[in-house]
Amino acid sequence: MRSSLLILILNISCAFSQIPHELVYILGCFENGTTEAQLEYDAEEIFYVDFERHELVYTVPRYYVNDLREKIDRFHVYENAQRGKTTCSAVLTISKAMEKNPPEERDPPMSILYPAEEVQFGVENSLICFVNHFYPPDIRVSWTRNGLPVSEGVSLSRYYPNNDQTFHQLSTLAFTPREGDIYSCTVEHSALKSPTTRIWEPELSHPSLGLDIFCGVGLTLGLLGVAAGTFLMVKRHHRQPILNR
Incomplete structure (x- = not known):
């Protein structure tokens, strides 16, 4: 049994769009005394409730916040979340007693x-x-x-x-x-x-060293090419009189 209790989940489809949208509000409490409350829109978090600072924390881009705040504040979300927090703790206590305090399920990170x-x-x-x-x-x-x-x-x-x-x-x-x-x-x-x-630990290639090596290899190949060309020219020059005989 998990000790979290999802008190309220709202699924709302937008009636003004051909594409359905999901609005989800979640409130949960846990054995360690923490409470989580947040609002999601199409699986994207809009805000969460910070019970320590007594405020809603919006997680959407800033240019959306003012417009959202005007619409959301009229529903007294923080006050309702506080009441839900109290109710959640009480329901958790009752549920544990009814289940005879079963061991809490745990998942390793x-x-x-x-x-x-x-x-x-x-x-x-x-x-x-x-x-x-x-x-x-x-x-x-x-x-x-x-x-x-x-x-x-x-x-x-x-x-x-x-x-x-x-x-x-x-x-x-x-x-x-x-x-x-x-x-x-x-x-x-x-x-x-x-x-x-x-x-x-940092693993870096050294761009300057790589460039130096690349240039060095290129220069070496270039010099080898010049040397090979000179050798062939000299060799050909020495063979030319033999071919003219």
């Missing part, structure tokens, strides 16, 4: 580590540790550089729900690539027997 942009030595970049398909939504992500813990330049996104009732989350590290540096991202989760660690 999968993680990958990659740079946000093409890597160049000395140029600022970001490493992204993408953690996916885990449940419950409670993980810990830590970073190291050359075996030493790193906290400066680290950020952690909120939890994002997947369609299979699992979650994904992003942790990023701002860094400047240096030759020989080794970075790691370690993920801890209750479904893992031990933390999982992903390691990354």
Whole structure:
């Protein structure tokens, strides 16, 4: 049994378009005390509720926000989400009691580590540790550089729900690539027997060196061509009198 409760899911088809659209509002709560609430339009998130800051956080482009805010605020979404949060916690408690507190289902996370942009030595970049398909939504992500813990330049996104009732989350590290540096991202989760660690180190080809090698090879081949031509010309020159006899 998963401890999340989807209190409200609204599916609305747009009547003014030949193409159907889906509007979904989800409110869920979990055993660890967290509550998630968000609105999706055709599987794209429009906003989520930040209960700590007591506000709606819009995730669509900024030029849409003002128009959306006017339409959404009239429905008192945040106030309703607060009431839903209280109801969700109560229903969760009752459900656990009725099910005689069964063990919570857990899904271990999968993680990958990659740079946000093409890597160049000395140029600022970001490493992204993408953690996916885990449940419950409670993980810990830590970073190291050359075996030493790193906290400066680290950020952690909120939890994002997947369609299979699992979650994904992003942790990023701002860094400047240096030759020989080794970075790691370690993920801890209750479904893992031990933390999982992903390691990354910059692998760069040196464009200037490659160009020099290319030019050097070209120059060498050119000189060999000139030498071969000269040799043939000289050889032919020495053979010419023999042919005239």
